[in-house]
Amino acid sequence: MRDAHPGRATPVVGVWLIALAGCTEQDEAAVAGGAVWFEDEAALKGLDFEHRSGFDGRYLFPEIMGGGAALADVDGDGDLDAYLVQSGRVEGRGEEGNANRLFLNDGMGFFAAAPDDGAGDRGYGMGVTTGDYDNDGDVDLYVTNLGRNTLLRNDGAGRFSDVTALAGVGDSGWGTAAAFLDLDQDDDLDLFVVNYVAWTLATAKECYAVNTRTYCGPAAADAAPDRLYRNNGDGSFTEISLAAGLGTAFGAGLGIVGSDFDGDGRIDVFRGERQRGQPVVDEPNAAGGRSPTRGRGIPTRLRAGRPRHRQGRHGRRGGGSRRRRRPRHPCNEHGKAEGGHPCSDS
Numbered sequence: 001m002r003d004a005h006p007g008r009a010t011p012v013v014g015v016w017l018i019a020l021a022g023c024t025e026q027d028e029a030a031v032a033g034g035a036v037w038f039e040d041e042a043a044l045k046g047l048d049f050e051h052r053s054g055f056d057g058r059y060l061f062p063e064i065m066g067g068g069a070a071l072a073d074v075d076g077d078g079d080l081d082a083y084l085v086q087s088g089r090v091e092g093r094g095e096e097g098n099a100n101r102l103f104l105n106d107g108m109g110f111f112a113a114a115p116d117d118g119a120g121d122r123g124y125g126m127g128v129t130t131g132d133y134d135n136d137g138d139v140d141l142y143v144t145n146l147g148r149n150t151l152l153r154n155d156g157a158g159r160f161s162d163v164t165a166l167a168g169v170g171d172s173g174w175g176t177a178a179a180f181l182d183l184d185q186d187d188d189l190d191l192f193v194v195n196y197v198a199w200t201l202a203t204a205k206e207c208y209a210v211n212t213r214t215y216c217g218p219a220a221a222d223a224a225p226d227r228l229y230r231n232n233g234d235g236s237f238t239e240i241s242l243a244a245g246l247g248t249a250f251g252a253g254l255g256i257v258g259s260d261f262d263g264d265g266r267i268d269v270f271r272g273e274r275q276r277g278q279p280v281v282d283e284p285n286a287a288g289g290r291s292p293t294r295g296r297g298i299p300t301r302l303r304a305g306r307p308r309h310r311q312g313r314h315g316r317r318g319g320g321s322r323r324r325r326r327p328r329h330p331c332n333e334h335g336k337a338e339g340g341h342p343c344s345d346s
C-alpha cells in the first residue's frame with residue numbers, strides 16, 4: 001500500500017512503527033505470560049464483511065485465492081479506512097455478490113460503509129493497492145481481479161469513479177497483486193501488475209488426488225506475464241511491459257514489494273510467486289472413472305512430507321539417542337587416565 005504521495009513509506013510500515021512504539025511493560029509481561037497478541041475485533045468495530053469464494057463443488061482454481069485488503073485514509077480525515085476485496089462468484093462479474101466494500105473510520109476506530117462511494121468494484125477480486133496516481137493529493141485504488149482489473153479514482157472525499165478505460169490499465173489476466181511505484185523517477189506513480197496463471201473457465205482442467213476431486217495447483221496452467229504501465233502524467237498510462245523486459249512469465253505471481261534494495265537510488269522490485277509443485281492433473285480412465293494418482297497426481301502438500309522425514313533422521317543423529325556414546329576418561333595431573341585408558345580433556 002502507498003500513501004497519497006509518491007516515494008514515501010507505506011501505511012503498512014507506519015502501522016508497524018506505531019505498534020512497536022506503543023508497546024508497554026504490561027504488553028511485554030502479557031506476551032511473556034503467553035497471552036495472545038491479537039484479537040479479532042472486526043465485527044465489534046463494524047467491519048461486517050465475509051469473503052466468499054463461490055465454491056459450488058466444481059473446485060474452480062481461483063476459489064482458493066483472493067480476498068485482499070487495504071488500509072488507507074481515502075477521505076483525508078487523518079484516520080485509516082478499510083477497503084476489503086470480495087471475490088464472489090467466478091462467473092459473477094457485475095453482480096452485487098462480487099462487490100468490494102469500503103468502510104470509513106469514524107476516528108475512534110469504528111467503521112461504517114459509506115453510501116454511494118463508487119468503490120464497490122464487482123470483479124472476482126484478488127487484491128488491491130493504493131496510491132495517488134494522479135498527484136491530486138488523495139489516495140486512489142487499483143483492484144486486481146480474475147479478469148479485468150479496475151482503477152478507481154478518488155474525488156478527494158472518499159468517493160470513487162472507475163477510470164480504468166481512460167487510464168488504459170484494464171489488464172484482463174488473472175491479476176493477483178499490484179504496486180504503485182515511481183520506477184522512472186519522474187515524480188508520478190507507475191503501476192506494476194502481477195499476474196498468476198493463464199486460467200479460463202473454458203480451458204480449466206480437472207484435478208484429482210487419490211481419486212478425489214480437488215483443486216489444481218499452478219502447474220496445471222501456464223504462468224502469465226506481468227504488466228508494467230508507465231504513468232503519462234495526464235491520468236493515463238502506457239503499457240511498457242515488453243520494453244521493460246517483462247515479456248515472458250517469471251512464474252505464478254502472487255505478491256510484489258518495491259524499494260531501493262541496493263541503495264543505488266532507483267526503485268527495485270521483489271516479486272513473490274507460488275512454488276510450482278507437481279501437477280495434480282489426472283485423466284479419465286478407460287472405464288470412465290478416475291485413475292489413482294499413478295505418479296502424476298501427487299499434490300505438493302504430500303511431497304512436503306519428505307523433508308520432515310529427513311529432518312527426523314538428522315535429529316536422531318544430532319541427539320545421539322541411537323548412538324553408543326564413547327566413554328570419557330578424564331586426564332589426571334600426570335596426563336593419563338585411570339585404568340590405563342587414553343585420556344581426553346573434554
Ligand SMILES: [Ca+2]
Nearest residue numbers: 073075077079
Ligand atoms: Ca479516513
Ligand SMILES: [Ca+2]
Nearest residue numbers: 132134136138
Ligand atoms: Ca489521487
Ligand SMILES: [Ca+2]
Nearest residue numbers: 182186188190
Ligand atoms: Ca513515474
Ligand SMILES: [Ca+2]
Nearest residue numbers: 260262264266
Ligand atoms: Ca535500486
